[in-house]
Amino acid sequence: MRVALYVCRVRDRWNMLLSLDLRVDVTWWLEGASGQQVLSWLLLDEALPLSQASWLIEHFEPERGMDQWNEGHWLAYMRRKVEAYDKLSGEQAARKEVAGLAGKAGMITAERRAGTSGMAAASRGAGVGGMPDAYPAEGWAQLEQGAALLAERFRGRQLLAAEAEALLADTVPQLASWRAAAQLARLHGRLSITAALDLPTRRRPAWLSAQGAPRCRRCGSVARQRVPCAACGQAACAYCEACLALGRSRACALLLRSAAPSAVRGTAALATGGGLARWGLSAAQSAAASAALAYLARPTSTEDGPGRFLLWAVTGAGKTEMIFPLLQHTLERGGRALVATPRRDVVLELAPRLAKAFPDVALATLYGGSTERWKDAQLTLATTHQLMRFYQGFDLVIIDELDAFPYNINSK
Ligand SMILES: [Zn+2]
Ligand SMILES: [Zn+2]
Structure with missing residues (x-):
């Protein structure tokens, strides 16, 4: 384009x-x-x-x-x-x-x-x-409204143009021209608009095979593939193969990204045992969950950026139960939380348990073909690939099976 x-x-x-x-x-x-x-x-x-x-x-x-x-x-x-x-x-x-x-x-x-x-x-x-x-002057007030709505719907997300169109058609059907609204949201500083691929600043040394290859802004991978492209007319339009499952991230494709982080990082006092009692954890599970809670509640400054905490346990140790108090901590403070797992069956198995544990919280369950893909929820449960549609959208991110593909090759 x-x-x-x-x-x-x-x-x-x-x-x-x-x-x-x-x-x-x-x-x-x-x-x-x-x-x-x-x-x-x-x-x-x-x-x-x-x-x-x-x-x-x-x-x-x-x-x-x-x-x-x-x-x-x-x-x-x-x-x-x-x-x-x-x-x-x-x-x-x-x-x-x-x-x-x-x-x-x-x-x-x-x-x-x-x-x-x-x-x-x-x-x-x-x-x-x-x-x-x-x-047109007579349409400006309406465009301002549209831009505000669009920015709200895009909060914490990053989407290719085609996905953006799908989201807006689903959630803001009254929007007459999404391009004009997106442009105004951009001027208000609530949206960033770039090409989906980012070309490196300089040529790489010749011994690197990916000479001059662009990087995918959506997933962070190097985009080595090129195809003739009907959209831009290029004989060799670069695209990213790594995130192809969610639509083609191309050199000529538009990526829209929320520019207003939704994070409302809690600086609350340490959680007490009372918060944990509800979950019926064993002594070992409680100890691990308490340490994780202390980590979440630690005072932080914005310069620190998001921190990381690793909860490592063997299969069957009850890691899933241990994350419930952490989710509760964030959700009770008005934050947004995400649980990500590489496996679709785990998502489907976990969804009813989360819904039961947090009946008053809006939950979005995301996987390939899910009907809730544009649902605006406080708690999101998703397969790995779905995360590419988000950008700085969560106060707490829990990643299951961190050693599994594709996290092990992609730290973004
Ligand atoms: Zn990609
Ligand atoms: Zn193209």
Whole structure:
């Protein structure tokens, strides 16, 4: 897919952004919806391949003298960067020449706005050429509502465009244009929008077979496979084989990721024996569960990031019972918890036990073909592959059989 790419200078900062619906960005930056003072704004390309736009943004660094740049400087900048991208990606064949900037309107600056009645007038001023249209004013309030709803539905998730469409069709059928809503959620800082694959910064040494191979942002694996792709027209569009079971994560595919972690990490006091009594654990199970609870309740700072605790026991030792107090600890504090296991039969076996143990908590049971895949739940029980649809979505993650495939090769 193709996206628009532009730069804008807000206060002292240059930003480069891609857009799924440029009308939303025009209203946001040039019609004042952002509430921020935009000093310069320039459309670099109206329809750049997503993988390229995503890479340009990832590697965008403000350069010396950028404040004084005119369109010619930006054109040279684009040529330079696209060349660097081509060398890395090997996509030259399908790329169009950077002939000129798409923004026929040229640079929109604060100076140019002076003397006009605001940015809207400047952006449509005489002799300026065609500026992209703004979003219809009468639809803006509804779009804001849609963006807020979408951000809420995406909380703690990461989804490819096709999955996002499925989720929204199921849960927010009234949303007229999900791309516009997603773009506005992005501008509000509640969503990140990238290509599903991430190209490395430099070429790898020749002795590494995966030379220049991109990495899958969804599952973290190196994406070595390439196929002719109808979606982007590339003769060799890279895709990730590791997470293929959940849909093809391609170089040209859109990955939408929640940008607002839902974590509400508890800093409560140590759990007492009273919390444990309910679960009827043996002395050894109680001791292990108490240690795990003490770990959960430890004071932490946000800089520490999430911690890890290993509960190691032989088969039949009753590990499952031991996780109940931990789930209770997190759920009682309003947190979201996840139990993941590589095996579907374990999910199916555990689901009724969790439902019985926590009757008042919304439980989502996820496996291939599950009907609850978009259910918004406080407690989630899932097979490993389903975890790829989540991103920073949980306060407590319990992973069963940590030594089993695929965790042992994938620490992300
Ligand atoms: Zn992948
Ligand atoms: Zn493609």
